[in-house]
Amino acid sequence: MKRLRLGSRLRSRRGTLAVTSGRTQRPPVPGACVRAHLPATYAPPMQDLLTKMRAHAAERLPLPPGESPAQNLAPYTTFLKVETHRLLQAHREGHGGLVICAARAEMMDLLLRHLWDAAKATLSAELQKKFPAIALVAIGGYGRGELNPHSDVDFMFLEQGQVVAGGKALPALARLIDGILYPLWDLRLKVGHCVRSVADCVREANGDMQSKTALIEARFLAGDEALFKKFQTTLVAKCVDDHESEYIAQRIEDQATRRAKFGNSACMQEPNLKNGCGGLRDFQNLLWMAFFKYRTRSLADLQAKELVSDQERRELETAYDFLLRVRNELHYHASRPVDVLGKNLQPAIAGNLGHNERSPSTRIEKFMREVYTHSRNIYLITRTLEQRLALLPNPGDDRSLRRFLPKRTPKLTEPVDGFRFSDKEVYAASNRIFRDQPRRLMRAFLHAQQRGLRLHPDLAQMIRHNLGLVDREFLHDEHVSETFLSILNQRGNVARILRAMHEVDFLGSYVPEFGRLTCLVQHEFYHQYTADEHTLVCLEQVDRIWEAALPAYQPYAPLLQSLDRPFLLYLALLLHDTGKPTGHGRHSDEGADLAMRVTRRLRLDEPAREALHRVIKHHLLMASLSQRRDLDDPAVLRHFSREVQTPEALTLLTVLTFADAQATSDKLWNGFKDSLLWQLHNK
Known part of the structure; x- marks a missing residue:
C-alpha cells in the first residue's frame, strides 16, 4: 500500500479508493431511506430462497484458519455461481x-x-x-436492499476519523480494505466504494443531494x-432536520429535468424503466x-397516516414489482x-416473461400494454400523492424555498x-x-376549464x-353532450382538460372508441408514443397553435x-386513430366509421357529421400528396x-396534418415538409 495523505486517493492495481470525503469510483446510486414491502404472496418463496442461500453460505464460505480469500477464491466463486443461477x-x-x-x-x-x-x-x-471502530455499510440501491442482476x-x-495517522493509513484498515476489495475485483463484481468518517458523510450529504439520498x-x-x-443519528440531525425544504x-427540480430528458410521458414507445x-x-x-x-x-407508513389509500398502495407496489421484474x-x-x-428487445423480453402468442405483434402489444399500464399507474398515482402531500410547488410561485413550507x-x-x-383547485x-x-362528472371538468383550475386529488x-x-x-x-362540446369549443384550452379526463379514466369511459387506444402500441418505427398519448399530444399541438x-x-x-366550429378539429384529432385497434383495413376508414357512432351520441347535425367523417377518412391525405x-x-x-x-374541411385537414406530424415524433417534421403542406393548401 502506498503512503497516504489525508484527503488524497489511494490507488491500487484495480481501482481507486476514496479516503475521508473523497467520492467513490462512480457516483453512489441514488437511493432512498425506504424499504419496498414485498407482497404477502411473495413471503414464502422469498424465505425459501434465503434459507437455501444462507445454508449454502454457511457450508461453503468459511475458510480454514490462517487462509485468506486471496489465497483461496474458489469457495466464493462457486457460491456466486450457484446462487446467481438459483436466482x-x-x-x-x-x-x-x-x-x-x-x-x-x-x-x-x-x-x-x-469477506x-x-x-x-x-x-x-x-x-x-x-x-x-469501523463499520461496513451498504448504500444506494444496495442499501435499500434492491439489486438487479447486473446493478x-x-x-x-x-x-470515526482514525484511519490515518501522520499522513499514513492505519495498517489495520489498509489490510482490511485490501482483504475485501481485491477478492471482489477478482470475482469480477462491479463495486463502488469509499472510506468516510461520520463528519465526512455529513459534509458530503449537505453538498450533494444524490449523495444525501444514498x-x-x-x-x-x-x-x-x-x-x-451514531452515523444514522448524526445524519438525520445534521442533514435531514431543518433541511427538508432544500x-x-x-x-x-431533479425530477422535472429527468422527466423532460426522457419524454415527459409514461407512454414512450421505448421506455426507460428506471x-x-x-x-x-x-x-x-x-x-x-x-x-x-x-x-x-x-x-405502509403513509397509509397508516391515512395519506395513501389501500388501493393506491396496492397499485403502486404491484407496478413497482412488475417494472423491477422487467428490468x-x-x-x-x-x-x-x-x-x-x-x-429490438421487446419481442425477446415479452417471450421470456411468458407471452407466447403466435403473432409477434400481438405478443409485443400485450406485453407492452402491461408495461405502459403499470408505468402509467406509477406516474399518475405518484403525481396525485405529491399534490395531496403538498410536495409539489404551486404553479407560478417563485423559486424560493418558502413554497415548500407548510x-x-x-x-x-x-x-x-x-x-x-380555491384559487388553484376544484373540490367536491x-x-x-x-x-x-x-x-x-362532466361539469367538474367544465368548471376546471372555465376557472383555469385543476382537480383536487380527492x-x-x-x-x-x-x-x-x-x-x-x-x-x-x-346535457352531458352539450357540456362536452362546450369544453371542446374553447380553442386553446382543451388539451389540458382532456388529459385530466384521461388521467382519471373518464375520457375513455365517455368515449369508448378512444378508450381502446389506452396504452396501445403503435408498430410504425417513427411513432414516439402509444396511441392514446399520441392523441393527447396532438391536442396539445392545437393549443400551442x-x-x-x-x-x-x-x-x-x-x-x-x-x-366557426373549433370543436370539430379537437373531435377529429381525438378520434383520428380510433380505427387502429380493430386491425381491419385502413385505420383511417375504420376511424371515420367509428366517429359516426360518436357523432350520433353527441347529436351533431348532418353537416358536422359529414365534415368529421371526411376529415378523419382523409387525415393522411395531405401529408401523402x-x-x-x-x-x-x-x-x-x-x-x-x-x-x-x-374550405372548412381544407382548414381542418391542414391544421390536423401539422398537429399529427408534430405529435408523432420530434424528428418527423421539418421546414421543407411544412412548405410543401402550405403549397398544397394554397393551391
Missing part, C-alpha cells in the same frame, strides 16, 4: 422483481460479511488489538454497529420526499445493466353546482355530488370511483381562428379537391 431459475419460474432483487442483495450481504470476517481474521494479534454494489467503510438509506453490514447508529426543492416517467425512480422519489416531510419509510429480465437477457426497453388550509368558496373552488362540496347528479379519486355512473343513459344524455408562441406554429393560428406527389400536376390537385370539397 435466475427463480426469476424464470415467475418470482416477482422485488424477490429477486432482495435475494441478490442478501447474496451480496453474505459474501461481504464472510469481512476472513480479512479481519488474517490480521496479527497486535493489529487485532489496535483495530479501530453495481455500492458500500462504504465508515470510520447515505440516508444506508444499511449496516458488519463491524461496529454502535458507530453505524432537499424537496432539489428533488423536484428514469423515465412512471419508472422506478418516480416511485422512489415519492418516498424520498415523503421521508423528509413526514419521516415515513414506506407506503431483471433486461439485465439477464443482455448480460449487462440495461434500462431502456428498446423495440401551506395554510386553502380558502374555499361557497358551493356552486356541488363544487367548491360533499361525497354524494355524483350520486345525486351524475351529470356533474375529487379526482371520487371521479375514478364513480365511473360506473357512465352508463348507456349517461353516454346518450343531451392558439398560443402562437413558437414561430413554427404561428402560420397556423389564423386557420384556427377562422374556424404534399410529400410524394407532383403538386404541379392538375390531376393531383383535382383528386385532392374532390376528396376535401369544402
